[in-house]
Amino acid sequence: MSDKSVYVQDLTRGIVRENPVFKLLLGLCPVLGVTAFFINGVGMGIAATAVLVASNVVISSLKKFIPPQVRIPCFIVVIATFVTVIDMVLEAFQPALHEALGIFVPLIVVNCVILGRAEAFAGKQPVIRSLIDGIGVGIGFTLALGILAFVREVAGHGTLMGPDPESAVYLFGPGFEPMGLFAQPPGAFIALGLLLGIFNVIFKKLNIK
């Protein structure tokens, strides 16, 4: 296999074949928690992707330096550092998003997608491949959150690009009464379950295992 095809595989694996949400069902806490609005879902996805890419690169470049006995605490410190960085940067420059994501930003630390990639990939593979892997899994995670949040926002609020009333587009006019259930936590489970079913059918049709 040429270098190039390895990189392409590293990139696409996280998006479809090992999509962290729709295939592996990892990191579901933010998936269910922040997907009431599309912007929040995608914002969460991007924040997690930034942490994932940064921690993958750092962990991969430190892998010779970190003894295997203490790798997990080191990984967690690296991940927690980047999460705190993201948390502070968001609070300073994206206050509305920071407010909407709330506790779920600090909770990226315990997102098993990120520690999982550190342990399973970045801790063993070279820096470039870890970077590409991080981007791929990050895109997969962001896509999954985006799709779920889109469904929940349209069904649960009848809007797009909310919750800020200035940017919100009301899809069904002012008299529309949305299905409030989808805006609430139980609705997140139901929407996720429906999407999982749909994607399983699609993956089966396309013969993606």
Place this chain on the structure above:
Amino acid sequence: MHNIIRLSSVLVLVAMLSAALLTGLHNLTEPVIREREEREYIEALEKFFPDLDNFESETVDGESFDLVYDQEGELLGIMATVSTQGYDGTIRYNLAVDDEGIIKGIIVTSHSETPGIGDVITTSDFQEQFIGKGYDDQIQDGEDVDAVSGATESTAAMIGSIRRTVVNIGEHFLGKEVASSDIPSVEDGVYHGSAEGTRGTLTVEVEISEGRLERIEVIEQNETDAYFVESYPLIPEKIVEEQSLNVDTQTGATLSAERIIFAVENALKSTPVEEGSGGDGTVE
């Protein structure tokens, strides 16, 4: 032994690098965050007080009040920063009143009420009914303002909290008379009054003797709410102790308190079920 030292030094090094990076970034972002928070607050102040020149903060009972002045040093009004217990966690809001204590507006800054139900407290429809009300108004559900059906807990909590805040502002800053007792003066005797609970009627028996509130007993209630059952004996005790219906109800059972207070108010408006004996004060 050698190994332990190596392992710990790696951990220490990683942790130190992390701490150094975060400290540096914190110093960069902190002023930005603080400046933005201040700017947002001042913008909110300017919305209500366009002639704002400066303000000074005072803290009363753990809540902060900003007294807003214009260029000549005249008091324009007061902005209170208040938190109260809603249906699902703490509601924080700013309440702006003018120099007469009349409500100019409300901004809910944070809450975790149910989306689509309890979050009506953030809507202008709900908030506008308070505008123009002040110290001399009742600000009482069903009287001059209305709770929103389906979101009674969230809205009743707001109504109660706004009333307390307006009274606080009036008494502390605007020289309204601090009522030593806001118990209406009624004839001695035993009174019964009721209020709607969540599950039927809540009835209290109130005994007035020599102009003092002597005893309050909840004689009928069908509440099943755990908070209520736990806390309702405390509220009558407090009212009797303080000889005031304006008792602090921030105990996580605001609603129970409101219902009991309302029932007591109703009792004092009614005709006594027993005339006071005027003697030993024991009326049973």
